[in-house]
Amino acid sequence: MATVRSGVVGHPVAHSLSPIMHNAAYKHLGLDWNYEAIDLEPANAREGISDIFNQGCGGLNVTMPHKYLAFKISIAHGAANRLESVNTLIADDKGSLHGYSTDGDGIVNFLSSQNIDSDGMRILVIGAGGAARAICDSLVQVNANVLVTARKLDQSLNIVEAVMAHQTIGKSRIQGTLDIVDWSVRNNYIQECDLVINATPVGMTKEKKRDTSTPIDTSKLASNQIVLDTIYHPIETELLTQASEIGCKTFNGIGMLIHQGALAFNIMTGEKAPLEIMEKAIREHLREDESGIS
Ligand code: NAP
Numbered sequence: 001m002a003t004v005r006s007g008v009v010g011h012p013v014a015h016s017l018s019p020i021m022h023n024a025a026y027k028h029l030g031l032d033w034n035y036e037a038i039d040l041e042p043a044n045a046r047e048g049i050s051d052i053f054n055q056g057c058g059g060l061n062v063t064m065p066h067k068y069l070a071f072k073i074s075i076a077h078g079a080a081n082r083l084e085s086v087n088t089l090i091a092d093d094k095g096s097l098h099g100y101s102t103d104g105d106g107i108v109n110f111l112s113s114q115n116i117d118s119d120g121m122r123i124l125v126i127g128a129g130g131a132a133r134a135i136c137d138s139l140v141q142v143n144a145n146v147l148v149t150a151r152k153l154d155q156s157l158n159i160v161e162a163v164m165a166h167q168t169i170g171k172s173r174i175q176g177t178l179d180i181v182d183w184s185v186r187n188n189y190i191q192e193c194d195l196v197i198n199a200t201p202v203g204m205t206k207e208k209k210r211d212t213s214t215p216i217d218t219s220k221l222a223s224n225q226i227v228l229d230t231i232y233h234p235i236e237t238e239l240l241t242q243a244s245e246i247g248c249k250t251f252n253g254i255g256m257l258i259h260q261g262a263l264a265f266n267i268m269t270g271e272k273a274p275l276e277i278m279e280k281a282i283r284e285h286l287r288e289d290e291s292g293i294s
Contacts, residue, residue, distance in 0.1 A: 005056060006268055007036040009049060010063035014039065017282055018061055021261050024281035028274050033058055045069055049089070053097065059090045059268030061261075067130065074099030079137050082166045085130065088264040100267055103131060104138025106260025107197075107228075113259070113275075114251070116195075116226065118144045124193040126186065126215045127200035128155035131230055135199055137163045140176035147179050147193065149186040150200075156180040190220040196243075198229045203237030214239040223247030230256055235286055254282055 008018045014037055022035035038060075040048040045066045050073075052060065062070040070086035074097035080086045086099030111118055121144045125132050128150035136159050139146050150156045160178050181189050190196060202215040218239065221227065227243035232253035240250040262273035 001032065002056070004031075004033040004058040005036070005052070006033055006058045006060065007038045007052075008061040008063055009038045009040050009045065009052070009066055011039055011041055011045070011065060013037045013063060016063065017257065017285065018261060020281050020285050021258065021278035022265060025265055025274050025278050028277040029271060031269060031271070033269065040066065042066070046073065049073065053089075053091045053095070057091070059088065059264070061264055062087050062089060064130070070099055073097055076100075079104055079134065079141075083133055083137055083162055085134070087260070088267050090268055100264070101134055102260040102263035102267070103256070104134035104136075104141075105263055106258075107135050107230075107256045108138045108142055109263070110251075110255035110259040111228075113255070118142045121145065121195055122193045123147070123195045123197060124149065124181070124186070124189055125197045125199055126150075127198065128152070128159050129199065132197075132199035133159050133162065135197060135230075136178055140164075140178050141174060143175040145177045147181045147189055149181040149183050149189075151183050153180070153182070187217040187220050190216060190225075191222065193225065195226040195228065196221070198227075198231065198237070198239055201231070203229065203234075203239050204231045205234050210234060210238075212238045214242060218242040218246065221246050221248055225249075226251070228256075229253060232257055232282075232286060234290060254279065254286070258282060 008016050016037045019035045019037050026033040067085040070089055071084045076099040080099045080101035085101055088100040089097050091097055123144050123146045125148045136146050136148055140163055148156045163178055198215050200215050202213055203211050221243055226249045228251040229237045229240050230253040231237050244250045258279045262275055265273035
C-alpha cells in the first residue's frame with residue numbers, strides 16, 4: 001500500500017505549522033501517512049484541490065485564501081455550513097467532498113482541557129476576522145455570552161449575522177448570546193468578562209521583530225480573569241506578559257492550534273489524535289524559532 005497523502009492547501013502556506021504536528025502524530029501512531037504544505041494560487045485552487053483528491057488523498061486542511069472555495073466545492077457540515085468556511089476536507093467513497101471547520105471547536109475543546117467550562121461564561125472577543133468568526137460561533141453553540149469588538153463595525157455585524165442566523169434552526173434553541181461592542185469603548189467592557197480572547201494579530205512577531213503593543217488597556221484586567229491570545233508566535237505576547245503580571249490565568253494560541261489540528265486529524269484518519277505528541281512537536285519548533293527575535 002502506498003503512503004497516504006494529506007496536507008494543507010493555501011497561498012502562501014510555507015509558514016504553516018500543520019505539517020510538523022500531523023507528521024509527528026502519524027509517526028507516533030505508526031500510520032503510513034504523509035502531510036505536506038501545498039501552495040495553490042487562487043486561480044488554480046479549484047482544479048488543484050480536485051486533482052489532489054483524484055490522485056488519492058486522505059484529507060486536506062485548507063487555509064487562507066481558499067476556505068470559502070472549499071465550502072463551495074464540498075458538502076459542508078456544522079460550523080462550516082454556518083460560517084461558509086471550510087478548513088478540513090475529506091472525500092467519501094463516491095468521491096464527494098465533505099467540509100468541516102475545526103478552528104472554533106478547537107478553542108472550546110482546549111478550554112475544556114483546562115477545566116474551563118464555556119457554558120454561561122462572559123467572553124470578550126477582540127477582532128472580527130476569520131479566527132474570531134469561528135471562535136464566536138463555537139462559543140455561542142456552547143452557551144457562552146460573547147461580546148465581539150473590531151475596528152470595522154461591519155466585520156462584527158457580519159459575524160453576528162452568520163452566527164445568529166442559525167440559532168433558531170433545529171430542535172433546541174441555543175442559549176448563548178452574541179453582541180457587539182464598539183471598538184472605541186471596548187476597554188469599558190473588560191471588567192464584566194470572565195475571559196478575554198485576542199483574535200487580532202496585535203502582538204505577533206513579524207520579521208523577527210517583537211510587537212510590544214496590546215489590543216486592550218491591560219490596566220482594566222483583574223486577577224480573577226482569564227486571557228487567551230490566539231497568537232503563538234511569540235509564545236508569550238505582550239498582552240499575556242502584562243495579564244500574567246496582574247495575576248490573570250493566561251493561555252497562548254498553541255492550545256487552539258493543537259486542538260483544531262486534532263479535530264482535523266480525527267476527521268481525516270478516523271484515529272484519536274495524540275495531543276501531547278502534537279503539542280511537543282509544535283513547542284520544540286517554536287522554541288527554535290524564538291531564538292533571534294529582537
Ligand atoms: P484576519 O481574518 O485577517 O482578521 C484579523 C482581525 O484583526 C480583523 O478583525 C482585523 O481588523 C483585526 N486587526 C488586524 N490588525 C489590527 C490592529 N492593529 N488593531 C486592531 N485590530 C486589528 O485574521 P485571522 O485569520 O482571523 O487571524 C487573527 C489572529 O488569530 C492572528 O494573530 C492569527 O495568528 C490567529 N490565529 C490563531 C489560530 C490558532 O490556531 N491559534 C488560528 C487562526 C488564527 P482590520 O480589518 O481592521 O485590520
